[in-house]
Amino acid sequence: MDNFELLSEYYTFLKEKKGEGKKVVAFMSHDNIPEELIDAAGFVPLRLIFAGNDELMDASHDFLSPSTCAFAQSCIGVFSVKPDPYRFLELIDYFIVSNHCVSDICASEVIAKYFNLQRLNFYVSYTKTGNSLKYFKLELLNLKKQLEEITGTKIDNQDLMDSIKKYNIFKKKLLEISNLTLNGSQKLKIFHKAMLYGPAILPELDNIILEQSQTQISGESKDILLTGCSIFINDYLNDLIEEGGGNVVFFDTWVGFNYYYQIIDEKVLNASKDSIDLLTHRFEKNIYGDHSVPNFLERKVSHIENFSINYEKKTGKKIGVINHIIKFCDHMSIMSSHLKNQLKEKGIYVLNLERDYSRANRGQLSTRIEAFLEMM
């Protein structure tokens, strides 16, 4: 299924949900947005995960300067680009404005204001101290209240608990998918679809796992851990890696590990009576997300080092790391040279790949990736 087929099928899916009377709540794709609350309110959460070409970036320039990160530009662009393969965005009713980073706030505010979407607010603390956790809990309660005001009914604790359990199972399945012997483009396609549909595609994930659709990956492929910024729907970056002889075996990004590792331990899940406390607990344990300071760099380095050691033990192969930095993404660029140096000291090859989505960059990117894979 190509991306346009996926988008067209998703339009049908959303239309059906709207037909059932559900509202659609969209937000930019970063972690910490409690989609379970949206689900428990009877709404459909929609992550914006569309970025990868000039058209979407260019379509945003009436609203924000080109020095905004290319992903945030594209999130605005999907609402104004013509002709419109993203027509399902017409079905959005509400937009969450959150503060993952400055670009996220600016782009979300622009989208809510200029595309006439009712705004919901959800702000996330940057630290994990006692007070930060209390603040996060207050924000959860505030979002819950905003959703309840729309529906005119209270979100039941048990309904939210059920939703948390459902998403927990969903993330476990994605973890299993991540461990299958599929090549990078197959995994990425599944992750993209899963991030759009959510637990509605659990049976499909079960089938994939059951069939163990094992693709024989050439022993010659250079295995890559992709960290930094995600590869979104319609981006060609993974194609360049595969065309150069590489294969992404691990997506250490928001569309990937940063999402599905946030699984709540079964014991905690079964012992807890308060669903809001459970979501706060998950936020506290989300130690790898780039929204959290301090210790982001240390954790990232040790996580990649551990993965690399285990991978080599399991397969006898060394991994290389591509650190994908979307141009003007402060979160990823600010630490990139430290990340590279620290991993290099541990014997891990790293390519810091900073880029926007311009088609004109394709040749240059391809050359850099090929050179890196060759060097590995």
Ligand code: SF4
């Ligand atoms: S600056 Fe980075 S973290 Fe912020 S919206 Fe852009 S890609 Fe996401």
